[in-house]
Amino acid sequence: MLKVGLTGGIGSGKSEVSRRLAACGAVLIDADKIAREVVEPGTAGLAHVAGVFGTEVLHEDGSLNRERLGSIVFADSEKLASLNAIVHPLVGARVAELQEQTDDDAIMVYDVPLLAENNLAPMYDVVVVVDASDEVRLARLVELRGMNEQDVRARFAAQATRENRLKLADIVVSNEGSLEELQARVDEVWSELIARAAS
Structure with a gap:
C-alpha cells in the first residue's frame, strides 16, 4: 500500500x-470529511467540542455551527490547539479503521x-x-x-x-x-x- x-x-x-x-x-481518505463526521450530532466528539467551547458553537438543531467555531479558533492559536486536540485523535482512529478495510496494493x-x-x-x-x-x-x-x-x-x-x-x-x-x-x-x-x- x-x-x-x-x-x-x-x-x-x-x-x-x-x-x-x-x-x-x-482510494481517497478525506481528513476534512472525517473531521466533520466525528462531530456530527449525537457523537462524543460534538459533545466534547460543546463542552469546551460552549453551546454558542451549536445551531438550534444541535449541529455544529462551523462558521461560529471557525471565527473563534482562527483568531486564537490556543483555542485552535484545543479544538485540534479533540478532533485529531478521533480522525486518526477513523482513518486507521478505513486503512484496515483497504487492499494491500x-x-x-x-x-x-x-x-x-x-x-x-x-x-x-x-x-x-x-x-x-x-x-x-x-x-x-x-x-x-x-x-x-x-x-x-x-x-x-x-x-x-x-x-x-x-x-x-x-x-x-x-x-x-x-x-x-x-x-x-x-x-x-x-x-x-x-x-x-x-x-
Whole structure:
C-alpha cells in the first residue's frame, strides 16, 4: 500500500486534485470529511467540542455551527490547539479503521489540509503539495467562495507558509492555470505514484 499525503493551502485546489486522483483509481481518505463526521450530532466528539467551547458553537438543531467555531479558533492559536486536540485523535482512529478495510496494493491518498502544520509528513510514503500563489488563492476564495478578504488572510496566517509546505513536497502540483493543465499534471502524478507503488 502506497500512502500519499496530499496537502495545500486553502484555495490551492487540493480538493479538486484529490477528486481527480480518486477518478484515476486512488482510494481517497478525506481528513476534512472525517473531521466533520466525528462531530456530527449525537457523537462524543460534538459533545466534547460543546463542552469546551460552549453551546454558542451549536445551531438550534444541535449541529455544529462551523462558521461560529471557525471565527473563534482562527483568531486564537490556543483555542485552535484545543479544538485540534479533540478532533485529531478521533480522525486518526477513523482513518486507521478505513486503512484496515483497504487492499494491500492500493494507492491511498490522504487529503490532509494541515499536514505541514501538524508535522505529519513522516506518516506518508510520498507527500504531494498542491501549490498556488497567495494572490491566486485569495482571488479564488473571495471571488468563487464569496469569503471575506480579512477572513481569508486570517486563515492564511493560521496555516503553514507556502515555503514550509513546499519544503515537505516529494511532488508539487502547480495549480495556477486551466483545468486542462491541471488534469495533465494529475495524470503525470498518477503515473509517478503507480511507479513508486510498484518499486
